[in-house]
Amino acid sequence: MVDKGEYRTAIVHVTLTGSSYRLAHDSCHAAALLWNQAVDFVHGEWKAKRSPSKYDIQAHLNSLDRQDRPLHAHTTEIIAHDLHEAIKTSHANRKNGMKVRSPWRKKNYRPLSFTKNFGWRISKDQLHLSLGRGRPRIDVAIPTIVDSATNKNVDPELWGEIQLCWDQDNRRFSLHIPYQTLREISTGHAVTAIDEGVINPMTLATWVDDTTIDVTIINGREGRAIKRQRNKSVGQIQRKISRCKNGSRKHRRLVMARKKINGKTKLALRDFDHQVSRKAANHVINHNTTRLVVGDVRGIEKKTKQRRSANRHQRQQLSQWSRGRQEGYLSEKTNVEIEHLNESYSSQTCPACLTPNRPSGRYYRCKNPDCGFTCHRDAVGAVNILQKAIYGEYIPIGPDATIRVTYLRAVERWSLDQRKAHRKVQCQKARALSSAQNRALSDVTQISKPILANSFTSTDSSVPDQLVVVA
Ligand SMILES: [Zn+2]
Structure with a gap:
């Protein structure tokens, strides 16, 4: 069933030519200056015991001299609203006990936003990004956007507010274009549980009928390889950088090399996370899932050193684990909200007899001689979370239940x-x-x-x- 529309954001790199490039560069600086002014204004208001609304910030920016805001009026407006949004988020986070400050840092560069029909417009073969009446505009070739769900080109009519951003690592501009897309809405009532891990990013389990559990294990070998490669090369460069003089030609060259590696890795990892969540989304959609429960591992990467819960290699793996982003992508792709559930002992408890075991290696074997249950280790975690999600606690799956395991690679790449x-x-x-x-x-x-x-x-x-x- 296809009905509700959703927004996705396509990121396309653009090549800007001579004058357009300089214009974009100067405008990003100008946007940062405006942001700084807005921050100063807000801090001043707070000192005077006033709390400005987003319209106050907007009005302050609009009261500036026209030369000081060489941007489209909507672009300026969005800067004010973004700042207000950021302040709101910081307040909310502080209420939740996080140590955060509202925006205070001086910025040097900021993305430019262009609203539909006003900020951006399409003529014959170009996309025009307006910087306001009477000013030259930024022209780029019309990008082609392909919807990943349908594999069809997206009509510019469906595009939303475009952002022009500077990709710091890859050193080029890119357009972030949100577009409307149609997606399938599940009408079933199945529950799917997800166990997340560093080695296998996602393991999904769903009851198909009274005696069968479908388990899909998604392997994350590719992602680990990308990260490992990056860590190694960046480490090497970092050692070289520490040995040369700050600002020297060699230093500059090494910093550029590091940026290049980081830029490439960033794109590769983003793709990898999409691949993982796509495989997971296929499982969710095929089983008509309406409830998605994830074993809660949030915060596991925090304070690993003080807690001595991991050695330095594991700590690095944990801190580079893009679990949250994969969850976000999955939720976007399936339109199902994700619930978190305490997952303690889920990977140690035997799903057949509830005996606690400490599995070593990737295979789980129950040590209870009357049970003898064996299965893939990650499947055990997912099945237990599934039982807990349905019944509120770990419940044996029953003697005639079978676990059907499908093993998928996130990225299907051939061996040599x-x-x-x-x-x-x-x-x-x-x-x-x-x-x-x-x-x-x-x-x-x-x-x-x-x-x-x-x-x-x-x-x-x-x-x-x-x-x-x-x-
Ligand atoms: Zn057992």
């Missing part, structure tokens, strides 16, 4: 051997095809050669070049 084997088959196919065509064409060859050359290149482009030469 697989790739080699595939290439071999492809080459054989191409060779067979080309020789068959040669045989068919060999009669024609004797009649007229130039026509053959033309007809061959135009009719079949799938045959590799070197094989054409043989012909």
